[in-house]
Amino acid sequence: MNHFADIRHDLETYDGQWSCQGxxxxxxxxxxRWRYTIKSPILRKPFSLIYKLLYKTVQILTGIELPCxxxxxxxxxxxxxxxxxxxxxxxxxxxxxxxxxVTVGLKNIEEKAAPSIGNNVNIGTGAKLLGNITIGDNVDIGANAVVITSIPDNSLAVGIPAKIIPKKTPATT
Incomplete structure (x- = not known):
């Protein structure tokens, strides 16, 4: 896996805007992720320290916590x-x-399982996805929704707790 190509692709995802905190x-x-490709633990240690410092710095500056x-x-x-x-x-x-x-995390501290999110998922402002759940493909999660159950493909989830609504397809409208 070419990590520099991934960064170039990420920049394209952000429309070439270096200033985006994301x-x-x-x-x-x-x-x-790249530091894990270094096989020798002794060589990896300084990069792990640098990662931890960068992670904490970007977390403080942006308010975003995305572990590698x-x-x-x-x-x-x-x-x-x-x-x-x-x-x-x-x-x-x-x-x-x-x-x-948005919070994507554990439902309780004893259960070390967080959501598995599919492709083409749009998660709205303030949404909370908690526990060992699966979010299907082509799902929209509304603002401030609290999702604690799995959501099937092609659905919309809104409310507290989230109510699941199947999306209408052009054939069903």
Whole structure:
């Protein structure tokens, strides 16, 4: 895997705007992933220290917590900065967008499982996705929704707790 190509692709995802805080987070994320490619633990240690310093700095500057242990797909986009917390146990598919105030994490501390999010998922401002759940492909999660159950493909989730509404397709309208 070419990490520099991933960073170039991330920059394209952010329309070439270096000033986007989400892009800063992705650079640190990519650096954290890259350091795991260094086989020797002794050689990896200084890079791990640098990663931890960069991670904390970008977390303080942006309010975004995205550990490098989280697998993210292509075109992962953090659309607005601030108050975003993603558990190291989460996973994201391709073409996911998250906005400010989003939490993707554990339902309780004893259960070390966070949501697994499919492709083409759009997560609205303030949404909370918690626990060992699966979010299907082509799902929209509304602003401030609290999602604690799995969501099937081609759905919309809104409310507290989230109510799941199947999306209408052109054939069904």
């Amino acid at each position: 892009f800063w987070v992705m650079i640190v994320y990519r650096f954290g 242990e989280v697998p993210v797909g292509k075109n992962f986009r953090i659309d607005h900065f601030g108050d975003i917390i993603i558990s190291g146990y989460a996973r994201f598919g391709d073409n996911c967008i998250i906005r400010n105030g």
